[in-house]
Amino acid sequence: MRRHARSIKREAVLAAAALAIGTFALMPMPWASAAGKPPASPAATPVADGWNGSWSVSPQSGGPSYANQTLRQIVHTSIGGTSAQVRISNVFGTAPLTVQNVHVAQRSSGSSVNTGTDKAVTFGGQTSVTIAAGQSAVSDSTAFTVAALSDVAVSFYLPNSTGSATYHQQGNQTNYVANGNVSASATLSGAVTNGSYSFLTNLDVQNTAATGSLVTLGASLTDGVASASDDNRRWPNDLAVRLQNSGRTVGVLNQGISGNRLLVDGAGQSALNRFDRDVVGQSGVRWVIFSDDPINDLGSTNPPPTSAQLITGIQQLISRAHSAGLLFLCSTLTPYQGASYWTQTGETAREAVNAFIRGSGSGCDGVVDQDTATHDPANPTYLLPAYDSGDHLHPNEAGLQAIADAVNLSLFDSTSTPPASSTVMLRAHANGK
Known part of the structure; x- marks a missing residue:
């Protein structure tokens, strides 16, 4: 119980710091346009108190x-x-x-x-x-x-x-x-x-080899909709298998909520409102992948937000993650044309958000290109038919595996982040290796 009280106090301090600092002014690193690769970073080190998340739900x-x-x-x-x-x-x-x-x-x-x-x-x-x-x-x-x-x-x-x-x-x-x-x-x-x-x-564990926890923050794609019950084939599960097979000891904590949104409460509190509890409050957290929430903002909010509003929300999450000393990995939004709530307005906003995430000035510490991993090259606003569960929104288990395979595991070899007040963000694009 004493440990829980400290956790609550830590979350309050981090939230206050995030509000005080506000959204960063974003600038590309000087090396970004040259080699396209970040400089060497210190290797990940074990978690200080030995406690690391192994499983979670929101x-x-x-x-x-x-x-x-x-x-x-x-x-x-x-x-x-x-x-x-x-x-x-x-x-x-x-x-x-x-x-x-x-x-x-x-x-x-x-x-x-x-x-x-x-x-x-x-x-x-x-x-x-x-x-x-x-x-x-x-x-x-x-x-x-x-x-x-x-x-x-x-x-x-x-x-x-x-x-x-x-x-x-x-x-x-x-x-x-x-x-x-x-x-x-x-x-x-x-x-x-x-x-x-x-x-x-x-469920948290003590493991002297563990180098931290990754939180996957998202909506139904992260929560595993369209994967079979008891299969443990959500994409965060598939990513946990890849990490384990690579020799990395990184806990993967699934904080997806089906129907969740970035900006507005509804199916669970919004990503902005639950970030301190569901991300910062996790044991051993060092990384967060922000996934599919904005798709629900575009499809289930009336009127839908603009791409600028979504981008501002993502920037706020990046700022708060960096204030807490976490690396923030952004995901492009998967295609959903053919889904019941798809509109051309939503599609235009999705493409604008993806362009922001792929851009050198986004402030993301890494990019997981879920869009490229799952779209049909001949019809890029649609899921690849082999990955479509049938509703044109949720990838099936093969598509969820493709999302997990799109994560560059070398992103988890460093736990260093820029100072919270810095105007320059470390950035590394994922290439699925």
Whole structure:
């Protein structure tokens, strides 16, 4: 609990600094027009306190209510570690939330766990924690071996009526709800299933080799819509596999919310309004990839914002990331002609945003060219047919893999950022290698 209080204080300080500094005046580096490559940067170093994010989801309001029930929720890790801690959120609750009998274990299949790996989790040395409305709680360190790219079951008992849960709606994962206090059971007999996450938002690990966490901030493309349930084929999952196979120990934290927007609340708080909590507040965060939110601004805001308004919003995120010492990686916006909310006005704005992101003066620390990775070369305002899930908006699993493959992994070999007051931004274009 003490650690959580420090996290809240840090977020408030960073937010105040961002407001004071405002949007940077952006200038290209002198070398940008010459070799097109940044100078050598220091190699990434391990996270100072050893805690690094391995899995996360973004909290939203409006979840179901529970009482006298056990939740067993399955999380798919990015990196492994020798110890674990979990974060439970009541940020959108209206009353205190009591959570008891928290356990972590390796999942075997379905709702079943390997009981030989089961560990009880405590909060301030206690097996029960009460979390005030609007707050979250981080557990004590638990000696629990976490494997990279594996399934961990996090189980806890909710003794009282919770009211509407703080949850993550688009989980794309089968989770389990059973009656009574059965967190330590090997299998949850008679459990009902759902595809969301309730109250649980993070699994962090200690790993001396970890060099930081990457947060993928976005909307439905990032959240994994059009990937199959339980497949773990969202593009951030695919990127985690690439990083692991490359020998890099970088946690990947998915902070996508389906329907989310950059400028306006709706499906979750806007990217601007949730940035401090969902990005800066993550354990070990050093990088952020900002993805697909502006597509929803163009398609579901009436009237839609101009490209200039979207660009200003992106610049504000860049400024706040740099104020927090983070590298900010921009994504071009994928094509969506043929989708129900496509308009020519939106298309013109999308192309203008993409031109800004690709430009040398954007202030982005790197570019992930999702547009080039997914569009049809013969019809560049459309998804490549082989990547189209059928709604002309969401890439299928092959398209999500193409997005992950477009990320230049060398971007994660440096954690240095310019001073927050600098008018010059480090920049490196991704080429998918």
